[in-house]
Every structure is written in C-alpha cells, then in structure tokens.
Amino acid sequence: GENVEQHPSTLSVQEGDSAVIKCTYSDSASNYFPWYKQELGKRPQLIIDIRSNVGEKKDQRIAVTLNKTAKHFSLHITETQPEDSAVYFCAAKVGANNLFFGTGTRLTVIP
Amino acid sequence: DADVTQTPRNRITKTGKRIMLECSQTKGHDRMYWYRQDPGLGLRLIYYSFDVKDINKGEISDGYSVSRQAQAKFSLSLESAIPNQTALYFCATSDPSKQGGPWNEQFFGPGTRLTVL
Numbered sequence: 001g002e003n004v005e006q007h008p009s010t011l012s013v014q015e016g017d018s019a020v021i022k023c024t025y026s027d028s029a030s031n032y033f034p035w036y037k038q039e040l041g042k043r044p045q046l047i048i049d050i051r052s053n054v055g056e057k058k059d060q061r062i063a064v065t066l067n068k069t070a071k072h073f074s075l076h077i078t079e080t081q082p083e084d085s086a087v088y089f090c091a092a093k094v095g096a097n098n099l100f101f102g103t104g105t106r107l108t109v110i111p
Numbered sequence: 112d113a114d115v116t117q118t119p120r121n122r123i124t125k126t127g128k129r130i131m132l133e134c135s136q137t138k139g140h141d142r143m144y145w146y147r148q149d150p151g152l153g154l155r156l157i158y159y160s161f162d163v164k165d166i167n168k169g170e171i172s173d174g175y176s177v178s179r180q181a182q183a184k185f186s187l188s189l190e191s192a193i194p195n196q197t198a199l200y201f202c203a204t205s206d207p208s209k210q211g212g213p214w215n216e217q218f219f220g221p222g223t224r225l226t227v228l
Contacts, residue, residue, distance in 0.1 A: 032215065043201065045219070089153060103153040
C-alpha cells in the first residue's frame with residue numbers, strides 16, 4: 001500500500017517568517033494530495049489540496065507544490081501568524097482508494 | 112449545519128471491557144471511516160464503509176469491529192479493551208459523488224478520547 005513520510009515532526013518559526021513542511025509518497029499512481037490542519041483539541045480540517053495534473057496551487061498565504069517525478073509534495077505558509085500554530089497532516093490517495101496520512105508536523109509560530 | 116458527531120467524547124474504561132464508540136452524520140454522505148490518532152503516528156485507518164452493506168478493514172483493524180446501522184450511523188467496538196488501545200478516535204465521512212470527483216475530502220467528527228486502564 002501507499003506509504004507517506006512527513007518531515008519535520010516539529011517546526012518553530014518566528015511570526016512573519018515562512019514555514020515549509022515536506023512529504024514523500026511511495027505509490028507513483030497516487031493522484032490526490034490534501035493537507036489537513038488540526039488545532040489543539042479540535043478535529044482535522046482540510047486547508048488545501050492538489051491533484052496530480054497540477055504542479056502548484058495557492059490560496060492566500062498557503063501553497064502546495066507537487067513534484068511527481070520525485071514523488072514529493074510540500075506545504076508552504078508565508079507570513080506566519082500565531083493562529084497558524086497547529087499540527088499539519090499531509091495525505092496521499094490513489095484513485096478511489098482511501099487516504100494515507102503522514103505522521104504530522106507540529107508547527108509553533110512564536111510571536 | 113450538516114455535521115459529524117461522536118459519542119462519547121471521553122471515556123475511561125478497564126482492561127477487558129467491551130466499549131462502543133458511536134458516530135452520526137447529517138451530511139448525507141455515503142462513506143464513513145474510523146481512525147485512531149496516536150502521538151507521532153498520525154491518523155491510521157481502522158475500518159471504512161462505502162455504504163450500508165459495505166464494511167472494509169483498514170490498516171489496523173485487529174481488536175476492533177464495526178457496524179453500519181444506517182447511512183448516517185457507524186459504530187466502532189472494542190470487544191475486549193487493552194491499554195494500547197488508549198488513543199484519540201476520529202470518525203470521518205466523505206462522498207465523492209457530491210464533491211465533483213473521487214477527490215475524497217474527508218470531514219471529521221470532534222473525536223473520542225479513550226483511556227484503557
């Protein structure tokens with residue numbers, strides 16, 4: 001089955017700096033790559049996703065890039081704010097199959 | 112608003128007890144999932160169901176069973192709880208037919224924190 005690895009496991013940045021979280025996947029047939037944000041004590045929620053026919057997608061301060069050749073994708077958060085502090089999960093999906101999640105990155109934005 | 116709910120939200124039990132966690136949704140979604148979350152291990156799939164008559168094992172189904180009583184309800188049971196089943200459990204739903212393709216955004220419930228002593 002699919003194997004998704006996520007790095008780093010923890011990340012601290014100063015407010016206003018950028019944060020980058022990276023994931024790799026094993027199944028070259030994976031075609032959908034969502035990112036979920038989980039604030040402390042709350043449920044995971046989708047923040048952005050990308051499909052395999054697209055190399056980059058942006059939504060305000062967040063962006064995701066995909067390199068299919070290298071089988072990795074990344075989440076980029078610019079101008080970080082304290083409310084960006086959370087655990088972020090990447091995931092990968094093959095066709096109609098289920099999502100496989102990474103192990104999560106705890107992002108702390110220091111005011 | 113359409114939502115996914117879980118009961119109970121917290122549960123403490125003893126080794127060997129049978130426990131049932133319940134999930135209900137008002138989103139009208141066909142697909143439902145049970146995950147467990149452990150620190151450093153992310154979200155791991157226990158069971159999933161694509162409709163009322165469909166039940167499938169996920170990557171860590173040993174020690175668990177499920178029941179899909181209706182489109183809106185999906186229950187997870189621990190037949191004989193053990194301490195390493197202490198975790199945060201999430202139910203989720205999705206419905207590709209309502210999302211313009213098989214992209215499968217999942218909507219999570221608020222979670223059930225289970226402690227097995």
